[in-house]
Every structure is written in structure tokens, then in C-alpha cells.
Amino acid sequence: MRERKKQATREALREAALRLAVEHGPDRVRVEDIAEAAGVSPRTYNNYFASREQAIVSAVTADREARIAAAIAARPAGVRLADAVTEAVVEQYTNTGERGHEALLLITTRTALREAFLDTTAGIERPLAAVITDRLDDTETHTARVLAASVATAVRIALEGWLRPTGNADAAGSFEAGGLVVPSGSLPDQLRAALAPLAPAFDAAEQRTQP
Amino acid sequence: MRERKKQATREALREAALRLAVEHGPDRVRVEDIAEAAGVSPRTYNNYFASREQAIVSAVTADREARIAAAIAARPAGVRLADAVTEAVVEQYTNTGERGHEALLLITTRTALREAFLDTTAGIERPLAAVITDRLDDTETHTARVLAASVATAVRIALEGWLRPTGNADAAGSFEAGGLVVPSGSLPDQLRAALAPLAPAFDAAEQRTQP
DNA sequence: ATGCAAACTTGCGCGCACGCACTTTTCCTG
DNA sequence: CAGGAAAAGTGCGTGCGCGCAAGTTTGCAT
Structure with missing residues (x-):
């Protein structure tokens, strides 16, 4: 019950943050405004x-971590672990709800939000x-x-590769300096391409435990 | 020449930060103090x-990224890429200079510093x-x-596994909750163990380009 | 029902990150 | 050598992250 109200407050903050960000632009909203809209103190x-940025982005990402983990667990035990992971990830990242996609456009326009969005990937590590x-x-x-x-x-x-074209020019410059040029495709393609090199590592680990 | 002075200032800040942290304890030093000791403004x-924390930690990590990259490039072209990377990493992380190891003890005692230290690993990605x-x-x-x-x-x-024993109890608790129990060994052992699962991925990538 | 303990929230205050406008230093070019 | 452009450093102001010490709500047991 205590946990109920906690999640309700969290949800209220998420929604308020996203709404205000869309209305007045992400830079024109202060923490104080978000707190007030959600009916809590800034503290x-x-x-x-x-x-x-976390609050705004979190309205889009919600609890994607848990959904990915659940999707992997749901796959039958027979399939390659590498495939199970890849498909689960692709699935959960392409299923952006109605409101998700419009908000994504907002996120991609502001550097600070993009970084916060990219930081959410760290959250899937533990699950x-x-x-x-x-x-x-x-x-x-x-x-x-x-x-x-x-x-x-x-x-x-x-995600970086996918967001690249929207990014500013010097970001692309720093990339070229690193000797890396990446053709940008659709998000699912990017995800599969990035996960592919890891497949052999999954196969090796899987074979070691189930010969 | 402009770059010269820039690096000199950076070095002065690093050393000042580390020295003051050792003298008065990491929490008892303000940015203002570091800036003053280095002869620049807080701004x-x-x-x-x-x-x-970045300033203090950077005195220990220096430019480890470049050293690792150089060490890999220095290995003969014949050896497995996975081995070259592993050895280069182990080598550069065990070669903590005279002053490095005493400072490491300081870092491991404060949570904020440990996190800053762990964050430096991201820096090796680009090189x-x-x-x-x-x-x-x-x-x-x-x-x-x-x-x-x-x-x-x-x-x-x-590094997390290596720092674990020094860490506080609840951190270990959150780990156990994740279903992960890791026996802590020496740093080189930890590094090799963590890099081992990636070796198949390196081998596959290497074979694809040089069959 | 009533009291108690744990946890969630709140007000307050300090230091810090960072944008902006300005001064000083450094480097290049005619 | 002079002058100007570019870059580094500085002062200042604002909003924010977060620790601390209350106050308030929730849950449990008596």
C-alpha cells in the first residue's frame, strides 16, 4: 500500500515531466514546475x-528492463540464447506505445535528453x-x-547509431575522427547488427554448460 | 604551446586534488581549495x-586509455586479438605507479571515489x-x-568484483539479490576471468576478416 | 482502539555545475 | 613588428543535487 502510493507519485512525476516538456519545450521547464504539476515538493x-532529463525520459522508457527480461524468460528453452536475447531486445524497443513515438521525436532533438535516453540502457544490465x-x-x-x-x-x-543522423554535425565529426563510419538503418537493423558480434560469445557460454 | 599550458594546468589540478584529498580526507576538500592550490579560479x-571526484581519480588513472591502446598496437600481428587485448589490459592495470597504489587505498574507502574510478573504464572504449x-x-x-x-x-x-570486499555490506546484498555470487581474487585474475567470455566473439570477428 | 516504529515527505541550506558576458593570453598574418 | 582573431581564463548569477533535521503518514502489534 505504501508501495502503491510510491509508484503513483512516480507515475505522476513522469507524466507531468513529459507533458510540460512537450508543452513548453524541454529547456523551458524547471524541476519546480514538474513537482508542482505532480502535487509534491521539489525536494x-x-x-x-x-x-x-531522467524524469522526462522515464515516461518513455517506463520499465522496459523488466519487459525485456520477461520476454527472454518467455522464450522456449530450445532456442539459442543469443537469438532469444536479440529478439526480445528488438521486440521491446520497437514496441513504443502510441505516446512513446511522438515523445521520442522530442527526445531526439535535445542533446541532454538523448544522453539521458542512452543512459537508460545501463538499466537493463541487472535484469x-x-x-x-x-x-x-x-x-x-x-x-x-x-x-x-x-x-x-x-x-x-x-541507439547511438540510430540517433546519429538527427545529431549535430560535430558529433559526427568526433566519430569520423575515431575512424568509425556507420551507415544508419532502421532501429531493428541497428540492434541486430550491434548484437550479432556477441552471438559467438553466447554460443560458447551456452555450450560450456550444456554440452 | 597552448596545448602545453593546458596540460600543465590539468596536471596541476590533478596533483592538487590528490594531495589535498590525502591530507584532509576526500570529503574535507572543496573545489575552491583545489583551484587555489593549482593557482586557477574555481570556474x-x-x-x-x-x-x-573526477579530479582526484584522474591523478591515478592519468591517461591509461592511451597506454592500453598503444600496448595492443605494440603486440605482434600474429597473436590472437583476444589475447593481445587481455594482456594489454592486465598489464596496464597492474602497473600502478609508486604513488598510484597508496592513492588506490584512499579511493577504495570512499563510495563516491570508487564510482568515479569505475567510470573511468568508459574512457578506454574509444581508443x-x-x-x-x-x-x-x-x-x-x-x-x-x-x-x-x-x-x-x-x-x-x-574492478567491481575486486573492490567488493572493501565495499559496504548492502552493496553485497544487492548483488546477492541479483543471484550473483563472485569469489574475489587478485585483480589480474578478475580481469582475465571477466574478459574470457568475450574471447569467442573476438575469434569469430577475427576469422571473418582473415580466413 | 491505541501507541509505537518505520518509512515517506518536507523545509532549509550549502556547494557545485554550467551558461553568459567579459578580460587576458597566445598565436598568426600582413 | 603591429594588429587582430582565436582560445583560455575569470566573475557572476541561476538552478539543482543532496545531506540534515524535522514533521507526517502508514502499518503492525498490543
């Missing part, structure tokens, strides 16, 4: 979110590690955690 | 560092991606970037 606000550990029956080594973290960063890279 | 300080791209002759796909980023997070995981 309470950042008991829930560490930054203004992913849990479900992978379960599949591999590996509780002793770093294997599951490393694979989970690798997936998280691969997703991040895919 | 200039955070043209160089985004946070107080690593550059050198891996070079080895793989792969400039079109995400492969090199994904592998580089995976290595970076693997290193982070290894």
Missing part, C-alpha cells in the same frame, strides 16, 4: 529522479544478468554479468 | 573536470575501438565498437 521530486544466469546455470564466474553488460552497451551503440 | 577548474578497427579492417559494421565497449564493461565488472 520530493529528486527522491525519485536524479535529474530533470538481463539475472535471466542469463538462470539460463546458463552459472553463478560462479563473471560470464553472465559480462554478457549482460555487453548486450547493454551493444544496445547503447545501436 | 576554470570545472572546465577541466566535471566533478570533484580501444580505434585499435580494434585497425586490426579487423572493419569500418562498416558495429563489430569493433561493440567489442571495444564490451571489453570496457568487462573491465568495469572485474
Whole structure:
């Protein structure tokens, strides 16, 4: 019950943040405004979110982490773990609800929001590690955690590649300086391309536990 | 020449931050103090560092990124890429200079500093991606970037596992909740264990370009 | 029902990150 | 060598993150 109200407040903050951001533009909204719209004090606000951007982005990302983990767990035990992970990730990232896609356009226009959005990929690491550990029956080594973290960063890279064309010019410049040129395609393509190099690592880990 | 003075200021700030942190304790030092000790204004300080912790940690990590990349490039072309990366990483992380190790003890005692220290692993991603791209002759796909980023997070995981025993109890609790129990060993062991699962991915990528 | 303990919220205050406008230094070019 | 442009450093103001010490609500047990 205490937890109920907690989540209600969180949801109110999320929605208020997104609504105000859409109305007045992301830069024209202060924490004070969000808090007021949600009916709490500014101090309470950042008991829930560490930054203004987090609140806005969180309205879009919601609890994607849990959905991805659940989707992987739902796949039959027979399929390759690498495929299960890839499909679950692609599925959950293309299913942006009605309101999700319009908000995404807003996010892609502001650098600060894009970074906050990219930071959410780190959040999938723990749930992913849990479900992978379960599949591999590996509780002793770093294997599951490393694979989970690798997936998280691969997703991040895919999103970066996808957001690139919208980004400003110097960002592309710093990339070219790194010697990396990436043709941007659709989001699912980007995700699959980024996850593909990790498949051999999953296969090896999977074979070690189930020969 | 302009770059010269820039690096000199950076170095002065690094050293001042570390010295003051050791003298008065990391929490007892303000940005103002660091800036004064380095002979610049507080405003200039955070043209160089985004946070107080970054400055302190940076005195230890210096430019480890460049050293790792250089170490990989220095390995003969015959050896497995996975081995080259692993050895280079282990080498550069065990070579903490005279002053490095005493400062590490300080870092491990404060949570904020440990997090800043762990964040430095992200910095090796770009140099690593550059050198891996070079080895793989792969400039079109995400492969090199994904592998580089995976290595970076693997290193982070290894460092987390290594710092764990020093950490507070609830951190260990949240880990157990994730279903992960890791026996902590020496730093080189942790690094090798964390990088091992990625070796198949490197092998596959390497074989694709040089059959 | 009533009291108690834990947890959530709130007001307050300090230091810090960072944008903006300005001064000083450094470098280049005629 | 002089002058001007570019870059580094500085002062100032604003909003924010967060610790601390209350006040308030929730849940449990008596």
C-alpha cells in the first residue's frame, strides 16, 4: 500500500515531466514546475529522479528492463540464447506505445535528453544478468554479468547509431575522427547488427554448460 | 604551446586534488581549495573536470586509455586479438605507479571515489575501438565498437568484483539479490576471468576478416 | 482502539555545475 | 613588428543535487 502510493507519485512525476516538456519545450521547464504539476515538493521530486532529463525520459522508457527480461524468460528453452536475447531486445524497443513515438521525436532533438535516453540502457544490465544466469546455470564466474553488460552497451551503440543522423554535425565529426563510419538503418537493423558480434560469445557460454 | 599550458594546468589540478584529498580526507576538500592550490579560479577548474571526484581519480588513472591502446598496437600481428587485448589490459592495470597504489587505498574507502574510478573504464572504449578497427579492417559494421565497449564493461565488472570486499555490506546484498555470487581474487585474475567470455566473439570477428 | 516504529515527505541550506558576458593570453598574418 | 582573431581564463548569477533535521503518514502489534 505504501508501495502503491510510491509508484503513483512516480507515475505522476513522469507524466507531468513529459507533458510540460512537450508543452513548453524541454529547456523551458524547471524541476519546480514538474513537482508542482505532480502535487509534491521539489525536494520530493529528486527522491525519485536524479535529474530533470531522467524524469522526462522515464515516461518513455517506463520499465522496459523488466519487459525485456520477461520476454527472454518467455522464450522456449530450445532456442539459442543469443537469438532469444536479440529478439526480445528488438521486440521491446520497437514496441513504443502510441505516446512513446511522438515523445521520442522530442527526445531526439535535445542533446541532454538523448544522453539521458542512452543512459537508460545501463538499466537493463541487472535484469538481463539475472535471466542469463538462470539460463546458463552459472553463478560462479563473471560470464553472465559480462554478457549482460555487453548486450547493454551493444544496445547503447545501436541507439547511438540510430540517433546519429538527427545529431549535430560535430558529433559526427568526433566519430569520423575515431575512424568509425556507420551507415544508419532502421532501429531493428541497428540492434541486430550491434548484437550479432556477441552471438559467438553466447554460443560458447551456452555450450560450456550444456554440452 | 597552448596545448602545453593546458596540460600543465590539468596536471596541476590533478596533483592538487590528490594531495589535498590525502591530507584532509576526500570529503574535507572543496573545489575552491583545489583551484587555489593549482593557482586557477574555481570556474576554470570545472572546465577541466566535471566533478570533484573526477579530479582526484584522474591523478591515478592519468591517461591509461592511451597506454592500453598503444600496448595492443605494440603486440605482434600474429597473436590472437583476444589475447593481445587481455594482456594489454592486465598489464596496464597492474602497473600502478609508486604513488598510484597508496592513492588506490584512499579511493577504495570512499563510495563516491570508487564510482568515479569505475567510470573511468568508459574512457578506454574509444581508443580501444580505434585499435580494434585497425586490426579487423572493419569500418562498416558495429563489430569493433561493440567489442571495444564490451571489453570496457568487462573491465568495469572485474574492478567491481575486486573492490567488493572493501565495499559496504548492502552493496553485497544487492548483488546477492541479483543471484550473483563472485569469489574475489587478485585483480589480474578478475580481469582475465571477466574478459574470457568475450574471447569467442573476438575469434569469430577475427576469422571473418582473415580466413 | 491505541501507541509505537518505520518509512515517506518536507523545509532549509550549502556547494557545485554550467551558461553568459567579459578580460587576458597566445598565436598568426600582413 | 603591429594588429587582430582565436582560445583560455575569470566573475557572476541561476538552478539543482543532496545531506540534515524535522514533521507526517502508514502499518503492525498490543
